[in-house]
Amino acid sequence: MYVCIYFFSLQEEVIEPAVKGTLNVLKACVESNVKRVVVVSSVAAVSLNPRWPVGQIKDEACWSDKEYCAATKNWYCLSKTEAESEAFEFAKKSGLDVVTVCPTLVLGPLLQSAINASSKVLINLLKGEYDSLENKIRKIVDVRDVAQALLLVYEKPAAEGRYICTAHTIKARDLVDKLRSMFPQYNYPKSFTEGGEEDMVSSEKLQRLGWSYRPLEETLVDSIESYKKAGILD
Known part of the structure; x- marks a missing residue:
């Protein structure tokens, strides 16, 4: 069995529910012996990083800076970054196979x-x-192509980590x-x-x-x- 999670967090006051909601589902997946969880994150969790080298295309190694998100009151970016990073931390501790997809617009x-x-x-x-x-x-990116990306990382055994999804x-x-x-x-x-x-991002991976x-x-x-x-x- 596989699970796909999609949480929207639009204001500061929903950052905590976004993170807790993600973790609650992940815990339920462990209890239910789920093999892989696909989390739909956002390029918002990638792109807001002032320390990334200017002119360098952002890939999956780039994370939005949480302190910078908070300082600029960009709560959507912060919520997406927190939820995705916590999902990977949970995966490390539990052994659950977590893959994330980060679409653009x-x-x-x-x-x-x-x-x-x-x-x-x-x-x-x-x-x-x-x-x-x-x-x-x-x-x-087209919503139908995002759906195909989710199916791809859901089904491909080689899929791992994060995937930026932009066209x-x-x-x-x-x-x-x-x-x-x-x-x-x-x-x-x-x-x-x-x-x-x-900034520029790449879906090469x-x-x-x-x-x-x-x-x-x-x-x-x-x-x-x-x-x-x-x-x-x-």
Whole structure:
């Protein structure tokens, strides 16, 4: 038997429940003789590390700095980092086989009519929520490709440790241009500002395991068509 865990932690006050919730499930897995636990973490547990060498692509060896997360009040990053690191600590002590997947911004068709935080990033671009937008890098992966990544690390005996799950890296301006070429009817940002240097992450380890991903255009089209079907863009 295998188990996949997915916890969302959005505010400081839910950091403790996120960690305790993860550990409670892991303890239950040990008691039930589960072979492997796949924990869905986030690239938020990877990317917030000011000590990482500037310009060096971040891989699975990079962890978000907990003190820096707390100092900058980035509770989402802190909760994800705490929960994932505690999961590995528990694995060491118990002998449980724990593997984690760390996705970037997850887009793709919705299964429900409610808007989640990731989809809202794209929806806000379409609905004219921004007159001006920072031309920052967006790291995008399709929800269906994340599901395939979970199955892959679940089934492959060789899977171990952490896996960053990302597919496409694109600047905000280029993303808007691409969206406008496919869906010109929406109210996109009219101007862009340039920000500072941004980090890059790699899913090379996951790809070596056999993972692949679909084209960005497919993700965007299927996402927007699902929003239209759900009445979100009306």
